[in-house]
Amino acid sequence: MNNFNFYSPTEFVFGKDRENDCGEYVKKYGGTKVLLVYGGGSAVKSGLIGRVEESLKNNGIGFSELGGVQPNPRDTLVYKGIDMCRAEGLDFILAVGGGSPIDTAKAIAIGVPYDGDFWDFYSGQARPEKAVPVATVLTIAAAGSEGSPDSVITKTDGMLKRGCGTDLIRPKFSVLDPALTQTLPAYQTACGATDIMAHVFERYFTNTKEVEITDRLCEAVLMTMIKETPRVIADPDNYDARANIMWAGMVAHNNIVGVGREQDWNSHGIEHELSALYDCAHGAGLAVIMPAWMEFVYKHDVMRFAQAAVRIWGVKMNFADPAVTALEGIHRFRMFLRSIGMPINFEELGAKEEDIPALVEKFGIGDGETGGFVHLKAADIAEIYRIAVRAEL
Amino acid sequence: MNNFNFYSPTEFVFGKDRENDCGEYVKKYGGTKVLLVYGGGSAVKSGLIGRVEESLKNNGIGFSELGGVQPNPRDTLVYKGIDMCRAEGLDFILAVGGGSPIDTAKAIAIGVPYDGDFWDFYSGQARPEKAVPVATVLTIAAAGSEGSPDSVITKTDGMLKRGCGTDLIRPKFSVLDPALTQTLPAYQTACGATDIMAHVFERYFTNTKEVEITDRLCEAVLMTMIKETPRVIADPDNYDARANIMWAGMVAHNNIVGVGREQDWNSHGIEHELSALYDCAHGAGLAVIMPAWMEFVYKHDVMRFAQAAVRIWGVKMNFADPAVTALEGIHRFRMFLRSIGMPINFEELGAKEEDIPALVEKFGIGDGETGGFVHLKAADIAEIYRIAVRAEL
Numbered sequence: 001m002n003n004f005n006f007y008s009p010t011e012f013v014f015g016k017d018r019e020n021d022c023g024e025y026v027k028k029y030g031g032t033k034v035l036l037v038y039g040g041g042s043a044v045k046s047g048l049i050g051r052v053e054e055s056l057k058n059n060g061i062g063f064s065e066l067g068g069v070q071p072n073p074r075d076t077l078v079y080k081g082i083d084m085c086r087a088e089g090l091d092f093i094l095a096v097g098g099g100s101p102i103d104t105a106k107a108i109a110i111g112v113p114y115d116g117d118f119w120d121f122y123s124g125q126a127r128p129e130k131a132v133p134v135a136t137v138l139t140i141a142a143a144g145s146e147g148s149p150d151s152v153i154t155k156t157d158g159m160l161k162r163g164c165g166t167d168l169i170r171p172k173f174s175v176l177d178p179a180l181t182q183t184l185p186a187y188q189t190a191c192g193a194t195d196i197m198a199h200v201f202e203r204y205f206t207n208t209k210e211v212e213i214t215d216r217l218c219e220a221v222l223m224t225m226i227k228e229t230p231r232v233i234a235d236p237d238n239y240d241a242r243a244n245i246m247w248a249g250m251v252a253h254n255n256i257v258g259v260g261r262e263q264d265w266n267s268h269g270i271e272h273e274l275s276a277l278y279d280c281a282h283g284a285g286l287a288v289i290m291p292a293w294m295e296f297v298y299k300h301d302v303m304r305f306a307q308a309a310v311r312i313w314g315v316k317m318n319f320a321d322p323a324v325t326a327l328e329g330i331h332r333f334r335m336f337l338r339s340i341g342m343p344i345n346f347e348e349l350g351a352k353e354e355d356i357p358a359l360v361e362k363f364g365i366g367d368g369e370t371g372g373f374v375h376l377k378a379a380d381i382a383e384i385y386r387i388a389v390r391a392e393l
Numbered sequence: 394m395n396n397f398n399f400y401s402p403t404e405f406v407f408g409k410d411r412e413n414d415c416g417e418y419v420k421k422y423g424g425t426k427v428l429l430v431y432g433g434g435s436a437v438k439s440g441l442i443g444r445v446e447e448s449l450k451n452n453g454i455g456f457s458e459l460g461g462v463q464p465n466p467r468d469t470l471v472y473k474g475i476d477m478c479r480a481e482g483l484d485f486i487l488a489v490g491g492g493s494p495i496d497t498a499k500a501i502a503i504g505v506p507y508d509g510d511f512w513d514f515y516s517g518q519a520r521p522e523k524a525v526p527v528a529t530v531l532t533i534a535a536a537g538s539e540g541s542p543d544s545v546i547t548k549t550d551g552m553l554k555r556g557c558g559t560d561l562i563r564p565k566f567s568v569l570d571p572a573l574t575q576t577l578p579a580y581q582t583a584c585g586a587t588d589i590m591a592h593v594f595e596r597y598f599t600n601t602k603e604v605e606i607t608d609r610l611c612e613a614v615l616m617t618m619i620k621e622t623p624r625v626i627a628d629p630d631n632y633d634a635r636a637n638i639m640w641a642g643m644v645a646h647n648n649i650v651g652v653g654r655e656q657d658w659n660s661h662g663i664e665h666e667l668s669a670l671y672d673c674a675h676g677a678g679l680a681v682i683m684p685a686w687m688e689f690v691y692k693h694d695v696m697r698f699a700q701a702a703v704r705i706w707g708v709k710m711n712f713a714d715p716a717v718t719a720l721e722g723i724h725r726f727r728m729f730l731r732s733i734g735m736p737i738n739f740e741e742l743g744a745k746e747e748d749i750p751a752l753v754e755k756f757g758i759g760d761g762e763t764g765g766f767v768h769l770k771a772a773d774i775a776e777i778y779r780i781a782v783r784a785e786l
Contacts, residue, residue, distance in 0.1 A: 001571075001636040003408025008401060014653065015396025178394075210633030212620055213641045216613035224606045240603030243394040247653065248606045256649060260407065260640065 001211055001260040008254045010147050011173040019137050019175050022052055023059030029133055029172040031092025034063040035085055037105040038096040052096055052137060064088055072275050073100040075155050078118060081108035095136045099143025102136050106151035106169040109134045122153055122162040131168035137175040141246040142192030144199055144253025146174035154276055161276040178242035186233050190340040191283025193229040196249045197222060198286040202265050203258035205373045217257040222312045224248045233340050264373035267293045270381055273359045280349055287342035288349050292388035294330045297374040302326050345391040356385045394604055394653040401647045403540050404566040412530050412568050415445055416452030422526055422565040424485025427456040428478055430498040431489040445489055457481055465668050466493040468548050471511060474501035488529045492536025495529050499544035499562040502527045515546055515555040524561035530568040534639040535585030537592055537646020539567035547669055554669040571635035579626050583733040584676025586622040589642045590615060591679040595658050596651035598766045610650040615705045617641045626733050657766035660686045663774055666752045673742055680735035681742050685781035687723045690767040695719050731786060738784040749778045
């Protein structure tokens with residue numbers, strides 16, 4: 001196991017109707033004037049935004065609104081939020097929604113006290129040193145942004161999708177009410193579940209030896225997702241299944257299951273180019289890319305893929321030929337993704353084979369290499385896209 | 394799943410030689426004059442205390458020492474530490490050692506700003522409202538106190554062992570260096586492992602339905618302990634096995650595997666009377682009590698015990714008679730405990746059957762009931778002690 005620091009200071013406020021307490025928690029964490037960041041109309045129509053505002057008012061907290069955050073959130077709204085905070089002296093940012101409003105809120109949080117362009121943090125040209133406090137009311141179990149130090153933003157100029165990570169933007173508190181996810185359409189629910197599973201797999205496939213505790217914790221989250229996801233697809237109102245998924249989504253990405261090991265993260269990078277170009281859902285893109293990545297890299301450590309197949313998917317070990325077991329695990333993953341309504345190839349996603357050179361170009365590694373488990377070059381990434389083109393069950 | 398709050402703001406500083414950074418972290422969390430709390434001579438002889446002091450000095454931090462904390466730590470040193478903090482204006486408490494110095498440090502932390510007797514918090518007569526910040530350098534993977542809000546202290550007058558829990562005493566940071574545990578004798582290592590497993594089982598056996606994610610996380614920790622503990626008993630210098638156990642010990646007790654469910658905790662209460670009366674190791678007492686408790690209560694939910702047997706211990710499910718499976722799981726637990734050198738009955742622990750009435754009396758529930766999974770009365774507790782008297786493989 002490698003040395004590490006683990007720091008997850010977010011207070012998680014979990015359960016039915018807990019969003020009605022958010023004013024109290026803003027107060028507890030020192031907010032007096034809030035920038036409320038949210039997405040499309042559903043949070044407004046459902047009455048959620050109204051209830052959050054009511055809770056703020058009841059606690060004497062002022063607020064301004066920044067609605068309209070889109071999936072694959074853009075830099076444009078980040079600039080707008082930074083301006084609002086500066087102009088109005090807002091001292092706390094509360095995101096209501098999924099990963100997009102949350103990641104937007106986090107970007108605003110580090111942008112406000114920074115003299116330069118906030119994009120410097122995403123292009124890697126600067127490191128954040130200060131942040132306005134951020135908190136969340138989560139409405140989609142997916143991105144894990146409610147408990148993570150990460151934010152992903154798309155720069156409109158060039159459609160570049162890039163991430164930034166710093167403990168400064170770990171939320172002060174996150175309200176996780178599983179009931180808020182019950183109105184999500186099946187497709188979005190499945191996209192979220194896929195994202196959660198991908199967060200675990202990105203950590204699971206590692207070259208670090210002797211990491212039994214985090215292996216087992218990763219497997220725990222994945223087995224939970226395999227059990228609970230089909231239940232919510234079949235019955236969207238299943239509160240308990242929603243609750244298990246929601247807590248799994250946090251655990252998957254606050255890094256408690258990933259500490260002390262090298263992680264990979266190539267599938268996320270390779271997917272980001274798809275959602276940036278086609279504006280598809282991140283989870284749907286991962287459903288297409290992640291098994292393709294697995295097929296491309298599994299020979300690097302057949303026994304680790306066999307372990308995943310046996311422990312997570314319940315495949316019987318083929319002791320004569322562990323590669324058969326490893327491949328069966330990947331096949332089960334694709335079957336699972338299909339069963340919950342996810343695309344498994346380019347055509348089903350709406351992506352085009354002829355765009356592969358452009359996707360690889362945008363990925364932007366030139367002659368370099370990327371990834372923690374298997375180092376990939378540009379040609380390898382092209383091949384993974386090609387595997388994803390022709391993937392079938 | 395039940396509603397819950399989860400808040401674990403401790404920064405974990407994990408890995409080889411990380412104790413040399415502790416001065417830096419004291420500074421980061423605002424300490425200027427430290428009360429250093431530790432146990433017997435081994436931390437001094439090994440040079441650990443010297444290195445911690447060196448790190449404090451290098452960061453310009455003053456300190457006073459309170460050594461000599463014994464296992465099953467007493468109130469007497471707590472009073473002494475409170476007096477020292479007040480007299481010398483110490484503003485930070487750093488525990489170096491296992492659960493005993495850490496729990497002592499936590500008791501001092503809430504005692505210092507309190508006008509009354511700190512024991513009020515342990516007798517349940519008052520709730521803490523303020524605390525001096527606490528941090529830890531852990532040398533034994535066992536109590537989980539490095540990441541928990543709990544402290545257990547024994548009142549010398551009457552040998553009453555009682556606990557107190559509040560987020561105020563969650564450590565600001567905890568240094569977890571697995572190498573520091575390599576010098577632990579096999580018996581203490583096994584006691585620690587037993588304590589870790591007990592922390593999970595106390596959470597695992599619950600009446601709360603639909604808690605798949607926390608079930609799986611609990612099982613992950615237990616399977617890790619089953620794999621790694623025999624390795625460190627066989628080879629005390631196995632750093633990686635020590636590392637897996639050390640992180641498992643934190644995960645087992647910061648409550649991430651126990652949120653959203655009713656928990657039991659009777660085995661801990663029943664054991665506390667043994668270690669208070671005989672001054673035996675808490676883990677050894679748990680090895681005797683926990684399987685006895687399981688035998689007494691398993692009929693309350695045979696399928697949950699069968700699930701534990703199948704998922705954790707790898708027992709084959711007996712579909713015709715799940716109780717057979719359930720009992721086989723308990724048997725495997727006892728075999729495991731014996732294999733790592735733990736006592737499994739009163740005689741091996743040095744406890745006496747004739748003391749049972751006194752133990753039950755001290756437990757002090759009178760005509761009341763206790764426990765989250767199965768409510769026990771005094772007569773039930775006596776029966777569990779009797780099962781523990783006659784336990785064999």
